[in-house]
Amino acid sequence: MNPAILHISAEPIGAGQERVCYQHPDDESKVVKIQKGDNDTQTRRELALYASLARRGMNDFEHIPRYHGKVQTNIGNGFVVDRIADHDGAVSRSLWWHFERGYPVTEFLPYLEELRRYLLDKRIVFSVDMGRYNILLQKLSPSRARLVVIDGLGNHTAINWLDNIGFFARRKIRRRWQRFIGRLHNYSAETMRRHEGSPRKLEAAYRRQQPGP
Ligand SMILES: Nc1ncnc2c1ncn2[C@@H]1O[C@H](COP(=O)(O)OP(=O)(O)O)[C@@H](O)[C@H]1O
Ligand SMILES: [Mg+2]
Numbered sequence: 001m002n003p004a005i006l007h008i009s010a011e012p013i014g015a016g017q018e019r020v021c022y023q024h025p026d027d028e029s030k031v032v033k034i035q036k037g038d039n040d041t042q043t044r045r046e047l048a049l050y051a052s053l054a055r056r057g058m059n060d061f062e063h064i065p066r067y068h069g070k071v072q073t074n075i076g077n078g079f080v081v082d083r084i085a086d087h088d089g090a091v092s093r094s095l096w097w098h099f100e101r102g103y104p105v106t107e108f109l110p111y112l113e114e115l116r117r118y119l120l121d122k123r124i125v126f127s128v129d130m131g132r133y134n135i136l137l138q139k140l141s142p143s144r145a146r147l148v149v150i151d152g153l154g155n156h157t158a159i160n161w162l163d164n165i166g167f168f169a170r171r172k173i174r175r176r177w178q179r180f181i182g183r184l185h186n187y188s189a190e191t192m193r194r195h196e197g198s199p200r201k202l203e204a205a206y207r208r209q210q211p212g213p
Contacts, residue, residue: 006073008032013083013091016133016151018042024080032071034078042129045154047079049124052164056123063118064149084136084148092136092148095184099132102200105188108147110208111137112184115147116177123169126176127156132187143205 006025013031014021018039024030035043050067065082072078084092095108105112115135119126130152139145155163155172162168192199201207 004072006032006071008034008073008075019151022078023083029083030068030080031083032073032078032080034073034076042151042154043079045127045156046151049154053122053124058122060118060122063115063147064124064153081150084138084150086139087141088139092138094133095135095137095147096132098137099188099191102192102195102197103202104192104199105184107199107202107207108137111145111147112181115149119149119177120170120173123163123166123173124153125155125163125169125172126180127152127154128176128179129156130176130180132184139206145206 008022008025010023010025012020012022015036018036018041019033020036022032022034024032033043047067061082065084068080068082070077070079086092095105098107099105118124126149130149134149134151136148136150137145138148163172
């Protein structure tokens, strides 16, 4: 066996349209993402974003997984990022998972506001693919949680060079955030109509005050 090639034999921990995600065989804290078919669009966007963050010396990975480079595996080429898991070791649950179980979007507004500020501050552009399936609520301890974006990072439009200028990047992030948060509210309202009874609340320790203006 070639030692440079990672050997993956476990079942995937998740799959989307484009990539399948596996536990890293040698490192519990990481995952390997491998392309499923010919489409490498999201991977290209994501790697371009991580390259631009590295060029800028951006080293704050509170709300996106850290990138650990490309790898070759027995099932194809991939890349390694942090595994987003709760303090009990289980992979963190998405916003979608919570909506489906009757938690309304209002439970997450303080966390969403923190995420919005981070993306703006660090100039992290995202695409329409950043949505309820691709944002995880990571429970870091019995009293601390945060939202982490695992997919949809990077830009989906053809002309991106303006993203290198802070003003234009932030304008784009603000506009896309408006659309994203609108979709989230609509979806939450829809799931709440399906759910009879009272909306569920996060455990007390994870409930946060609404941020100020
Ligand atoms: N960093 C991560 N930590 C834990 N699970 C992840 C991570 N990245 C992806 N996953 C899981 O793998 C799935 C597919 O990965 P994703 O990047 O969303 O692929 P796609 O671009 O095809 O949608 C996700 O929905 C999630 O379940
Ligand atoms: Mg996805």
